[in-house]
Amino acid sequence: MKSAVVVFPGSNRERDMLYALELITGVKPHAVWHTERELPDVDLVVLPGGFSYGDYLRTGAIAARGNIMPAVAKAADKGVRVLGVCNGFQILCEAGLLPGVLMRNAGLKFVCRHVKLEVANADTDFTRKYTRGQIWNCPVAHGDGNYFTDDETLARLEGEGRVGLRYAAGTNPNGSLNDIAGILNERGNVFGLMPHPENMIEPLNGATDGRALFESVLEAVA
Amino acid sequence: MKARIKVTLKNGVLDPQGKAIEGALGALGFSGVESVRQGKYIEVELAEKDRAKAAAAIDEMCKKLLANTVIENYAVELDEK
Numbered sequence: 545m546k547s548a549v550v551v552f553p554g555s556n557r558e559r560d561m562l563y564a565l566e567l568i569t570g571v572k573p574h575a576v577w578h579t580e581r582e583l584p585d586v587d588l589v590v591l592p593g594g595f596s597y598g599d600y601l602r603t604g605a606i607a608a609r610g611n612i613m614p615a616v617a618k619a620a621d622k623g624v625r626v627l628g629v630c631n632g633f634q635i636l637c638e639a640g641l642l643p644g645v646l647m648r649n650a651g652l653k654f655v656c657r658h659v660k661l662e663v664a665n666a667d668t669d670f671t672r673k674y675t676r677g678q679i680w681n682c683p684v685a686h687g688d689g690n691y692f693t694d695d696e697t698l699a700r701l702e703g704e705g706r707v708g709l710r711y712a713a714g715t716n717p718n719g720s721l722n723d724i725a726g727i728l729n730e731r732g733n734v735f736g737l738m739p740h741p742e743n744m745i746e747p748l749n750g751a752t753d754g755r756a757l758f759e760s761v762l763e764a765v766a
Numbered sequence: 767m768k769a770r771i772k773v774t775l776k777n778g779v780l781d782p783q784g785k786a787i788e789g790a791l792g793a794l795g796f797s798g799v800e801s802v803r804q805g806k807y808i809e810v811e812l813a814e815k816d817r818a819k820a821a822a823a824i825d826e827m828c829k830k831l832l833a834n835t836v837i838e839n840y841a842v843e844l845d846e847k
Contacts, residue, residue: 601831601832602834605831605834606831609830609831638834643836644836645834645836645837647779647780647782647837648782648783649782650780650782651782652782652783652786690780690782692779692780692836692837693836694836719780719782
């Protein structure tokens with residue numbers, strides 16, 4: 545599987561993502577600087593975590609209007625898988641590739657710890673190597689992970705099985721609506737999540753539960 | 767032309783920062799504070815002299831970048847310098 549990681553000024557998890565992708569796919573991913581206007585021919589585009597543009601204006605707001613983003617939208621439109629992690633999820637929402645917005649954590653604190661994630665839908669390109677209802681540990685590190693959208697969109701996301709991951713009952717770290725940790729676009733090829741599966745991929749991380757997310761995409765594009 | 771833009775959270779959208787400010791005002795002994803909502807204030811200087819054109823440009827800027835209309839409202843005042 546060929547992949548690319550888009551790097552913005554203020555991205556800081558791109559190296560973890562590049563490392564994870566190479567480890568799991570066996571192919572060295574491309575790192576694409578945000579000023580580029582075209583993406584290499586790949587099966588997966590990843591927007592990594594970080595604090596692009598210092599979170600100025602709103603998290604992800606400035607990066608979402610960057611030069612590379614029309615190419616990301618075009619790739620998504622062609623069916624290429626697009627994954628946004630943490631700041632990448634915020635950017636996808638700001639760019640309109642996913643609905644809703646990530647707001648300041650309800651507790652106002654930056655949350656950096658492990659959470660329990662529950663697989664809400666295991667029938668997606670990003671979760672098919674998990675089982676529905678499976679609970680796994682994953683780190684989060686964010687100040688703005690509080691997913692919000694209007695009632696109508698929320699009902700659609702739930703009704704169409706587009707909530708891929710939730711924080712397990714009673715462990716919501718940020719006040720996110722319906723404990724949402726990760727959502728899909730309508731077509732199912734764009735996925736955004738706040739937790740960091742790329743930091744849960746080898747025994748040194750304590751567990752390898754994040755691997756299945758990347759292996760799901762690997763299987764989906766095979 | 768100068769545009770003064772106020773970006774505020776829509777009604778019903780939780781504002782944890784506003785709540786924290788509200789709590790701090792209470793802790794300082796200010797009584798009678800019924801609620802606090804926090805927003806943003808942005809000033810944009812425009813070369814455009816035509817008021818209608820300036821208003822249209824600012825509206826576009828608000829929709830495309832300055833506000834996220836999923837959660838925010840915006841209000842614009844235009845001042846001729």
